[in-house]
Amino acid sequence: MSGRSFIRVLVAKPGLDGHDRGAKIVARALRDAGMEVIYTGLRQTPEQIVEAALQEDVDVVALSCLSGAHNYSFPRVVELLRQQGGADILVLGGGVIPEEDIPALKQSGVKEIFTPGTTIQAIVEFIRAHAIQR
Amino acid sequence: MLYKDDLVQSFLRGDMRALARAVSMVEAGDIQAEQFLAAVAREGKRARLIGITGPPGAGKSTLTAKLAESLLDRGERVALLLTDPSSPFTGGAILGDRIRMHAIAGRSGLYIRSLGSRGSLGGLSRAVPPIVQLLENFGFDAIILETVGTGQAETDVVETVDSVVVVTVPGLGDDVQAMKAGIIEIADVFVVNKADREGAERTARQLEEALKLGPKAVPVLATIATTGVGIAAVVSSLDAHYQTMLADGELAKRRDRRLRKALHAYAASIVSVRLAEWVEEQLTGHWADIDSGRIDIYTCGRRLAEKFQKRGVTSNVRED
Numbered sequence: 001m002s003g004r005s006f007i008r009v010l011v012a013k014p015g016l017d018g019h020d021r022g023a024k025i026v027a028r029a030l031r032d033a034g035m036e037v038i039y040t041g042l043r044q045t046p047e048q049i050v051e052a053a054l055q056e057d058v059d060v061v062a063l064s065c066l067s068g069a070h071n072y073s074f075p076r077v078v079e080l081l082r083q084q085g086g087a088d089i090l091v092l093g094g095g096v097i098p099e100e101d102i103p104a105l106k107q108s109g110v111k112e113i114f115t116p117g118t119t120i121q122a123i124v125e126f127i128r129a130h131a132i133q134r
Numbered sequence: 135m136l137y138k139d140d141l142v143q144s145f146l147r148g149d150m151r152a153l154a155r156a157v158s159m160v161e162a163g164d165i166q167a168e169q170f171l172a173a174v175a176r177e178g179k180r181a182r183l184i185g186i187t188g189p190p191g192a193g194k195s196t197l198t199a200k201l202a203e204s205l206l207d208r209g210e211r212v213a214l215l216l217t218d219p220s221s222p223f224t225g226g227a228i229l230g231d232r233i234r235m236h237a238i239a240g241r242s243g244l245y246i247r248s249l250g251s252r253g254s255l256g257g258l259s260r261a262v263p264p265i266v267q268l269l270e271n272f273g274f275d276a277i278i279l280e281t282v283g284t285g286q287a288e289t290d291v292v293e294t295v296d297s298v299v300v301v302t303v304p305g306l307g308d309d310v311q312a313m314k315a316g317i318i319e320i321a322d323v324f325v326v327n328k329a330d331r332e333g334a335e336r337t338a339r340q341l342e343e344a345l346k347l348g349p350k351a352v353p354v355l356a357t358i359a360t361t362g363v364g365i366a367a368v369v370s371s372l373d374a375h376y377q378t379m380l381a382d383g384e385l386a387k388r389r390d391r392r393l394r395k396a397l398h399a400y401a402a403s404i405v406s407v408r409l410a411e412w413v414e415e416q417l418t419g420h421w422a423d424i425d426s427g428r429i430d431i432y433t434c435g436r437r438l439a440e441k442f443q444k445r446g447v448t449s450n451v452r453e454d
Contacts, residue, residue, distance in 0.1 A: 005162040006225060006250065031226035036250045041233035048239055052232060055246055057154040085151050 007035040007131050009060040012049040013042050014077065017067035022094065026062060029120040030127070046076040054086050059131040062123075063110075065095045075108035082109070090131050094118070142173045145272065150245055153272050157247055160268060161261040171264060174271045180389070181213075181270045181277045182376060185291035187257060187317065188301030190283025193327040195234035196359040197301055197368070198280045203238050204369045210275040211243040215266075217259050219282045220250035227251075231280060245274070256290030257281035263294065263396040284317055292320040293395055296388055297375050299368065301325045302341075304333035318344065321352050323371045329356035329364065412445075413438055 011027045013020055020042055027037045038056050040049070053061050061081070063074055074093045081089055093105060094114040102113045112126055144152035156174075160167045184201070186194050195216065202212050216231035229248035238244060249259040258281055259265075269277050281291050292298050300321035324345065326338045338354050345352045353371045357364030379385035416438055423429045 005158075006252075008158075027228055031221065031228050032224055034221075034224040034226045036220070036227045036229060036248075038229045038232060038248050041236065048236075051240060052246075054151050055154050056232075056248060057158045 008058040009035050009037050009062055010053045010056060010058045011037055011039045011062045012044050013064055014044055014046055014049060014073035015065045015067040015069035016043055018042055019066045023064040026123060033124045046073055046080055049077055050080040050084060053089060054084060060090045060127055062092045070097055071101055074105055074110050078109035088132050145174050156268055157265050160264045171267060176271055181274045183277050183295035185279045185295035185298045187281040187284050187291050192301045192303045193359045194280050194301050195231040197327060198278055199234050199238055200359055200362055200365045202278060204365060205276050206241055206244060213245045213269045213274040213277045215247055215249060215262060216280045217249045217251055217282050220252045251282050257284050257288030258290050258294060289317060289320050293392060296385060297322045297372055299323045299325055301327050303328045304331045304337045322375050324352055324354040325357050325368060327357050327359050330358050409442055412442055
């Protein structure tokens with residue numbers, strides 16, 4: 001048993017929109033940055049996302065939402081993680097998120113929000129700098 | 135954060151979060167992993183291990199989900215280990231098998247874990263044997279291992295499980311493909327998935343013909359995993375295979391072989407790390423002779439190995 005440890009990231013789509021092009025591009029970029037990316041597909045509830053995150057023992061949960069449900073689903077994921085012993089998992093959000101929603105999302109515990117126009121490199125660097133490798 | 139002693143206690147209490155942390159520890163080859171495995175070891179009931187292998191896109195994950203559902207429905211506790219390939223360049227991986235698990239996600243008694251192959255070429259992560267031990271100690275009744283999409287020769291799974299299901303689909307090759315050595319030989323149950331596609335019957339017939347000449351009776355079953363057609367027959371074939379192995383002693387034989395192989399591999403990995411370090415030390419100052427071709431690497435390798443063995447004996451005596 002010897003090896004190196006990898007940053008593990010769950011890329012998840014809460015809410016009911018069917019657009020996962022962005023999520024897939026991020027997943028692919030994180031893969032190319034040497035991370036293990038678990039992609040769980042569309043239309044996941046916060047409960048399903050948190051269960052997957054804990055079973056997979058990820059370091060990061062990256063949420064993508066384009067339906068406008070981010071004000072509910074992102075904080076709910078953070079809350080459930082805290083309740084179930086996953087408070088040290090880094091939670092990030094992405095998608096079409098209005099500027100004015102960002103402060104409240106960060107207040108709720110989402111560490112960073114990446115809106116359209118963000119470079120892939122910025123996301124990779126943020127994860128490398130902030131993920132707590134356990 | 136859960137520290138090691140707490141982790142052992144939580145694990146023994148049946149906390150799945152503790153199990154997930156322990157799997158990561160074992161997978162990373164953490165120095166504490168060995169102690170942890172010892173701390174949670176227990177005698178008694180072993181899990182039934184089922185391997186699912188076959189080419190990419192054949193429907194392994196969908197079939198895995200359906201099998202797991204059948205076992206959960208009859209009250210078994212089930213763990214799934216899903217391996218997907220890691221990049222040989224960056225080590226990164228997309229682990230996407232979980233997408234097929236939506237219908238069973240959230241059920242109690244179920245644990246799902248995705249693994250990157252991390253450089254292993256045999257179809258499963260190298261960490262699978264110690265992870266299986268963790269899952270057995272945690273109390274699962276059945277563990278289903280899904281390999282990466284395989285071609286012809288990735289046969290590690292046969293030495294890791296009790297029963298192997300090989301999944302194929304219509305239209306991948308002619309009857310000569312079905313005669314080749316390798317993955318075809320390791321099946322205990324053969325599944326032709328996507329059986330609603332053209333050529334399914336022909337594929338099944340060719341496989342049956344090829345398998346008839348082999349040493350054991352292997353059922354060839356048609357399924358449409360997305361809709362559940364044929365899954366009940368796969369479950370009963372697996373049950374029958376398990377009962378037969380239990381009765382004729384094959385199960386015990388396979389388990390012995392599995393444990394021996396894992397034990398040898400672990401012992402060898404410890405020696406090989408030490409040997410590599412020692413060889414590097416010995417080579418200091420002599421590399422130019424090898425680089426120029428004055429000393430060939432095979433003569434040099436044998437001399438060093440013999441010297442290392444002698445050194446090993448004396449250093450062991452000193453340690454005692």
